Amino acid sequence: MFDWFMQTFPDSQPLHGLAGGVLIGLAGAVMLLGPGRIAGISGMTARVAGLSGGAPWPLAALFLAGLPAGALAVAALIGGIPAQFPPSLVLLAIAGLVTGVGTRLGSGCTSGHGVCGLSRLSPRSIVATLTFIATGMVTVALVNALGGGI
Amino acid sequence: MRNLMALLSGLLFGAGLALSGMMNPARVRGFLDIAGDWDPTLAFVMGGAVLVMAFAWALQRRMHRPLACEDFALPGTRLIDARLIGGAALFGVGWGLGGLCPGPAIASLVFHPLSAGVFVVAMLAGMLAFRLVDTRRG
Known part of the structure; x- marks a missing residue:
C-alpha cells in the first residue's frame, strides 16, 4: 500500500506530513485547552498588529513568535527546510x-x-x-x- | 501561565509547519495543482492535525473552563454568510498565487526574509485596508 502510494506520488512526503500535522494538532490543542482560544494565525496576526480585538496582546505575540522559533528548531534538527x-x-x-x-x-x-x-x-x-x-x-x-x- | 502556553503552542505549530513541508510554497501549490502533478502531502498534514484536534475538542466539551484562563473564548460555528464565503474565496486565491498562508509566511521570515517579508507586509496592508473600509468592526 505504502509502496503503491509512493510510486503514484513520488514527490509526496506523507509521513513527514502526518508527523507535522500531529504537531500542528498538538499546537491547536495546547491553545484550546490552556488559554481557551483558537490557534488561528491570521486572527492572532491582526491582533498583534493592532487591527482587531481578541486575545490579550502578549499572548498573541508570543504565539506568533513561536512560529519561526519552532521552525528554526526543526531546521537545526533535520538540517534545513527545503523551500521554493x-x-x-x-x-x-x-x-x-x-x-x-x-x-x-x-x-x-x-x-x-x-x-x-x-x-x-x-x-x-x-x-x-x-x-x-x-x-x-x-x-x-x-x-x-x-x-x-x- | 497562559502566555507560556501560547508560546508553547506557537513553537509546536512552527515545528509542525517546518516538518510537514508546508513551508515550501512549491509543495503547497503542488497540493492545489490537481490538474497537474498532484502532491497529496498537505492532505496528510490536515488529517494528522484534525485527528489530534478532534480529541482536544472532545476534552474541551467536558471542561467547564480552560486550564489557564477563566473562560473559553471561542467563535460561533453556525453563521454562513457572504462575508465568510467571499473572504474564504479571496484567501484561496492568495493561497494559490503565492503557495503561502499566514502561518508558513510568518515562520519563513527568518529563513527567507525578502520573499516572506514582502508577503507578510502586503498581508498586513490588506488587513489594514480591510479594517479601514469595514463597517462592522470587531
Missing part, C-alpha cells in the same frame, strides 16, 4: 494583499478554519475550508494555464 518561493516579488505582494483582505473578511485561514474549525465540525469552517481549497485549486490551474512558472 515564487521568484516574483510583485506576485508575492499581490498574494499577500489578497490573503490579508480575505482572511479578515472570512474570519480565518488554514489554521483557524482548516484545522481548529474543521475538527470542531463547525459548519462555518467546513464551508470556508472547502471554499478556499476550491478557489486555491482554480487559481493554480489558471496560473499554470497562463504560462505557469511564476
Whole structure:
C-alpha cells in the first residue's frame, strides 16, 4: 500500500506530513485547552498588529513568535527546510494583499478554519475550508494555464 | 501561565509547519495543482492535525473552563454568510498565487526574509485596508 502510494506520488512526503500535522494538532490543542482560544494565525496576526480585538496582546505575540522559533528548531534538527518561493516579488505582494483582505473578511485561514474549525465540525469552517481549497485549486490551474512558472 | 502556553503552542505549530513541508510554497501549490502533478502531502498534514484536534475538542466539551484562563473564548460555528464565503474565496486565491498562508509566511521570515517579508507586509496592508473600509468592526 505504502509502496503503491509512493510510486503514484513520488514527490509526496506523507509521513513527514502526518508527523507535522500531529504537531500542528498538538499546537491547536495546547491553545484550546490552556488559554481557551483558537490557534488561528491570521486572527492572532491582526491582533498583534493592532487591527482587531481578541486575545490579550502578549499572548498573541508570543504565539506568533513561536512560529519561526519552532521552525528554526526543526531546521537545526533535520538540517534545513527545503523551500521554493515564487521568484516574483510583485506576485508575492499581490498574494499577500489578497490573503490579508480575505482572511479578515472570512474570519480565518488554514489554521483557524482548516484545522481548529474543521475538527470542531463547525459548519462555518467546513464551508470556508472547502471554499478556499476550491478557489486555491482554480487559481493554480489558471496560473499554470497562463504560462505557469511564476 | 497562559502566555507560556501560547508560546508553547506557537513553537509546536512552527515545528509542525517546518516538518510537514508546508513551508515550501512549491509543495503547497503542488497540493492545489490537481490538474497537474498532484502532491497529496498537505492532505496528510490536515488529517494528522484534525485527528489530534478532534480529541482536544472532545476534552474541551467536558471542561467547564480552560486550564489557564477563566473562560473559553471561542467563535460561533453556525453563521454562513457572504462575508465568510467571499473572504474564504479571496484567501484561496492568495493561497494559490503565492503557495503561502499566514502561518508558513510568518515562520519563513527568518529563513527567507525578502520573499516572506514582502508577503507578510502586503498581508498586513490588506488587513489594514480591510479594517479601514469595514463597517462592522470587531
